[in-house]
Each structure stands twice: as structure tokens, then as C-alpha cells.
Amino acid sequence: MAINFTICITYFYKRDNIFDLINELNLEKNIDLELLIRNDNPKEKLILKNHPRIKVINNNNEPLGEIESLKYLVRNSTGKYICLIADDDLINSKIFKLIRDDKFSKQCYLSYSSTKLETFGKEFKSKNYSYVETLNKYLEHSLHLSGTVGVIYEKNLINKIFRNLKIDKYLLDTYLLFKILDTSNVVFPHNYGFNNLSTSQISSKIIDNKIFIQDYFNLIREINNTNLLLKFILFIIDKYYSLVHRDKKKKLSNFFNFLKLNLKLKKLKLYQKFFIIIYSLKYFLKLFFKAI
Numbered sequence: 001m002a003i004n005f006t007i008c009i010t011y012f013y014k015r016d017n018i019f020d021l022i023n024e025l026n027l028e029k030n031i032d033l034e035l036l037i038r039n040d041n042p043k044e045k046l047i048l049k050n051h052p053r054i055k056v057i058n059n060n061n062e063p064l065g066e067i068e069s070l071k072y073l074v075r076n077s078t079g080k081y082i083c084l085i086a087d088d089d090l091i092n093s094k095i096f097k098l099i100r101d102d103k104f105s106k107q108c109y110l111s112y113s114s115t116k117l118e119t120f121g122k123e124f125k126s127k128n129y130s131y132v133e134t135l136n137k138y139l140e141h142s143l144h145l146s147g148t149v150g151v152i153y154e155k156n157l158i159n160k161i162f163r164n165l166k167i168d169k170y171l172l173d174t175y176l177l178f179k180i181l182d183t184s185n186v187v188f189p190h191n192y193g194f195n196n197l198s199t200s201q202i203s204s205k206i207i208d209n210k211i212f213i214q215d216y217f218n219l220i221r222e223i224n225n226t227n228l229l230l231k232f233i234l235f236i237i238d239k240y241y242s243l244v245h246r247d248k249k250k251k252l253s254n255f256f257n258f259l260k261l262n263l264k265l266k267k268l269k270l271y272q273k274f275f276i277i278i279y280s281l282k283y284f285l286k287l288f289f290k291a292i
Contacts, residue, residue, distance in 0.1 A: 003053075004032040004104070005096055005152070006079030010069045010086050011039045011046055017088040017199060018046075026093045027053055033096065036077060037087070038069045067172055071162050074155070080104065082158050084148045084176075090194035091150060092121045098188060099152060107157045108180045112143065113150040113193030120194040131181050132228060138177070139231040147176025150193020167215040169208065175219050207243050209254055213261065220265070230272045233262050234279055241283045252287045255280075 007025060011018060018037070027033060034053040039046040040063045046056050057072075064072065070084050081099065085091055092111075099109050112124045129137060137143040153161075161179050216236060223229045240258055244251045259280050263273050 003079045006077035007035045007083045008073035009037040012041045036073045082153045088196040088199040092192040095192045107154045109152040109186050111150040111188040111192035114191035139235040147173045149195045166218040170212045170215040
């Protein structure tokens with residue numbers, strides 16, 4: 001039977017989550033599905049039980065990182081549709097039947113995702129929001145969406161996005177989400193994705209501040225709506241505060257410099273810049289009192 005779906009899985013840390021993901025994908029039932037797993041860690045060899053539709057690529061050289069690993073997996077995929085996922089996350093196998101029933105008519109299929117296992121796979125009731133409304137809800141944390149978890153791409157679409165990708169290392173989920181919300185004609189009203197925040201925090205490394213800021217501002221250039229831009233900046237300030245804690249040095253100065261760069265944005269109005277300053281004060285105070 002022809003392969004309709006390739007699940008592209010990135011792996012680095014030795015942990016058992018990948019077995020939960022493989023079980024959830026149910027290869028015996030989904031016979032048009034293949035798994036490509038790239039282990040980017042040259043110090044750990046991933047060995048799985050042999051299966052004709054599971055291929056493991058163990059890296060023996062310098063790690064490529066998440067984005068280059070995903071590009072590699074997509075290039076080597078045979079499916080018409082692609083799922084991008086880390087080994088510690090999950091995608092509900094029911095989504096594949098819904099896509100088959102839709103006769104593969106859309107470029108992208110998006111579902112909501114959950115950070116709680118008890119709501120994974122369950123119905124998520126929401127209104128039919130516009131592109132801007134959906135992004136606003138996402139940035140306000142009232143809708144949990146991702147550009148990877150719970151998303152199935154037509155291969156031509158993800159190839160096109162990767163060819164024009166303007167980020168090197170960080171914020172891939174958000175970048176992809178911005179790209180697909182206006183082309184995704186189907187948003188399944190279920191939590192078909194599970195984002196494992198506990199293992200994501202464990203595997204997080206100290207960030208490369210220079211590359212993060214470069215990726216962040218490349219992403220910001222994609223946003224023309226100033227109200228949306230403001231919400232995105234506040235959304236990232238929340239994330240950036242937690243990111244700077246991974247570095248033992250320059251926490252306060254890095255946060256201050258990040259804020260300054262945002263305040264220089266010409267797209268923002270004066271009152272929006274003032275709001276960003278007020279919003280950031282709580283983080284400055286936390287960093288200041290922890291530094292003394």
C-alpha cells in the first residue's frame with residue numbers, strides 16, 4: 001500500500017517517551033503510515049524493534065539541531081503528508097482517518113493540542129475564529145495551538161515553508177503556526193496533539209542569546225498588524241524571562257537589552273511601547289531581587 005503519511009520524529013535525550021508515541025500511532029491499524037526517526041545525539045544510539053515502516057537514523061557526527069534534523073527527515077520521507085513531532089510529544093491517531101475521509105483535499109490539517117494527558121484526544125469546543133482572532137487567542141494563552149504538535153502538512157507545503165525559512169534555531173513552532181493558520185482550511189475541534197511540557201523543560205538548554213534575538217526579529221517581520229505585534233511581543237517577553245534563567249550570568253542585562261530592541265521597533269505606537277515597559281517591570285523586579 002502507498003504511504004500517505006510520514007511521521008518525522010526528532011530524538012536526542014535517552015528516554016522512554018518515544019514508545020508511547022509509537023504505540024499511539026498504531027502502525028498495525030494505520031498501514032499507510034511510516035515513521036522516520038532521526039537521533040541527533042552521537043553519544044546515544046537509539047535501537048528499536050525492527051519494523052518495515054520504522055526507520056531510525058543515528059547521527060555519528062556533530063548534532064544538526066532540531067530544524068536541520070526536521071529538514072533532513074522531510075527530504076527522506078515518502079509520504080504525501082508530513083507530521084513533525086518530537087519524541088516526547090504525541091499525536092492522536094484518529095486524525096489520520098479524518099484526513100482520509102476528507103480525501104486528502106487540504107494543504108494542512110490543524111488540531112488543538114493539550115498540555116494535559118487527561119484532555120488529549122478529547123473534544124475542544126470553540127468558535128470559528130478568523131486568522132487574526134485565532135492568533136490573538138493563541139497569544140493570550142486561551143487557545144493551545146502549535147505549528148508542529150497536532151499538525152499534518154502536505155509535503156509540498158512544508159517543503160515550500162522550509163525553503164523560505166528565515167529562522168535558524170528558535171521559535172519554529174510559532175513561525176510555522178503563523179504560516180499555516182491562513183492556509184489551513186480544517187481545524188479539527190479536538191485536542192489531537194499533546195505537548196509534554198515537563199520533558200520539554202528538562203531537555204531545555206542554555207539559549208544562544210544572539211541567535212534567539214535574530215530568529216525573533218525575523219519572525220516579527222512577518223507581523224504587520226500592530227495590535228497582534230504587541231500581543232506577540234508580550235507573549236515572547238513571558239517566554240524570554242524563563243529562557244534567561246538558564247544562563248547563570250547576565251540575566252538582568254540580557255533582559256534589559258531585549259526590551260530595548262523591542263522598544264526600537266518603528267511599527268509600534270508610543271502608547272504600545274509604554275505598555276511594554278509597564279508589563280516588563282514585574283520581570284525586572286524579579287531578576288533584580290534574585291541578583292542581589
